[in-house]
Amino acid sequence: MITSTARALSLLLAGWAVAASAQVPAPEASLDAGPLLKGGAALKGKRFYIAEYRVMFEVSGNVSASTRAAYFGGRDYGATRVSVNYQLPQPDLQLFQSVTDQAYADFLARLEAAGLKPEPTEAFVRDNGAVYESVVEGSKPGAEVYQEVDLGYGKRKYLVMAPTGTRMVARGIIGLGAGNISKRIDFSKGAMEGVSFGVAVNLAAQESSGGGSSMFKRGSSADASAAMEVSSTHGMGLLQTHARSEVVSLTGALAVPGQFATMKETGGYDTQKDPLVVGINMLGRLTMGLAGNNSKRVDMVLEADTAALARQSLQGITALNKAAVGAIH
Numbered sequence: 001m002i003t004s005t006a007r008a009l010s011l012l013l014a015g016w017a018v019a020a021s022a023q024v025p026a027p028e029a030s031l032d033a034g035p036l037l038k039g040g041a042a043l044k045g046k047r048f049y050i051a052e053y054r055v056m057f058e059v060s061g062n063v064s065a066s067t068r069a070a071y072f073g074g075r076d077y078g079a080t081r082v083s084v085n086y087q088l089p090q091p092d093l094q095l096f097q098s099v100t101d102q103a104y105a106d107f108l109a110r111l112e113a114a115g116l117k118p119e120p121t122e123a124f125v126r127d128n129g130a131v132y133e134s135v136v137e138g139s140k141p142g143a144e145v146y147q148e149v150d151l152g153y154g155k156r157k158y159l160v161m162a163p164t165g166t167r168m169v170a171r172g173i174i175g176l177g178a179g180n181i182s183k184r185i186d187f188s189k190g191a192m193e194g195v196s197f198g199v200a201v202n203l204a205a206q207e208s209s210g211g212g213s214s215m216f217k218r219g220s221s222a223d224a225s226a227a228m229e230v231s232s233t234h235g236m237g238l239l240q241t242h243a244r245s246e247v248v249s250l251t252g253a254l255a256v257p258g259q260f261a262t263m264k265e266t267g268g269y270d271t272q273k274d275p276l277v278v279g280i281n282m283l284g285r286l287t288m289g290l291a292g293n294n295s296k297r298v299d300m301v302l303e304a305d306t307a308a309l310a311r312q313s314l315q316g317i318t319a320l321n322k323a324a325v326g327a328i329h
């Protein structure tokens with residue numbers, strides 16, 4: 001006998017499948033993010049709501065490497081710097097919204113299948129308040145929301161999306177912060193929770209030789225190539241509860257196989273190919289024993305197959321949905 005819950009779940013999954021086939025094809029195979037998982041969240045037997053489902057799509061980035069000039073034993077070793085800039089020209093906001101909506105539907109369906117039923121957000125917050133209020137809009141045409149992340153020798157810029165009709169929690173330098181302490185206490189006493197979920201879709205693999213002294217490193221190298229991986233958003237776990245601050249995190253990013261784009265060089269600058277700079281450096285070496293400073297910049301664009309980009313993004317995000325729900329107890 002089919003229970004009402006099972007019937008509702010089958011209808012939800014069927015509806016999601018229809019929507020997915022009409023927009024982004026369903027992933028051909030699932031990926032296993034389980035080995036990357038760390039931590040858990042206690043939600044079973046509690047009343048809870050989804051405060052936010054945040055999806056960040058990389059749209060540009062930079063990776064660099066350098067060596068500091070050094071002078072030792074009568075020899076000048078000069079300095080070097082390499083930087084690579086890349087971007088996804090004209091990101092398809094509608095496509096990203098579709099992927100986000102479908103991924104959120106998948107997340108809700110997996111919660112339902114696990115016997116977890118989040119309550120409607122507006123009604124829950126109206127009746128009980130919130131530890132962290134959902135007040136930030138996701139990206140919309142003409143009102144895009146961006147977030148930049150500094151990784152040391154690399155930077156990534158993301159377009160931030162939220163499922164249609166939902167909002168996100170505001171974040172500061174320290175992340176979510178303390179929130180409403182009195183509500184945190186009320187939620188804990190009343191066995192209630194708010195839940196934040198966040199995932200980032202990276203479109204490029206970054207490689208850098210880092211930094212150091214030119215006395216020990218004879219040059220710098222940096223590169224970026226088209227390669228997709230999904231991870232938790234910077235500064236927070238994959239899934240985080242609000243009252244008890246339980247975190248489900250990842251020990252690394254999940255690689256998503258398949259080709260969705262190619263990198264194409266569009267410009268840049270190289271001092272070693274500039275006749276004027278080459279001449280000045282040569283004169284400096286001959287007259288003053290100076291090695292000279294060399295720098296190189298490469299500009300590239302990601303030429304993407306939008307259908308493959310959407311399909312692989314959905315494949316990666318749903319794998320993290322599965323892992324996060326599996327960590328709930």
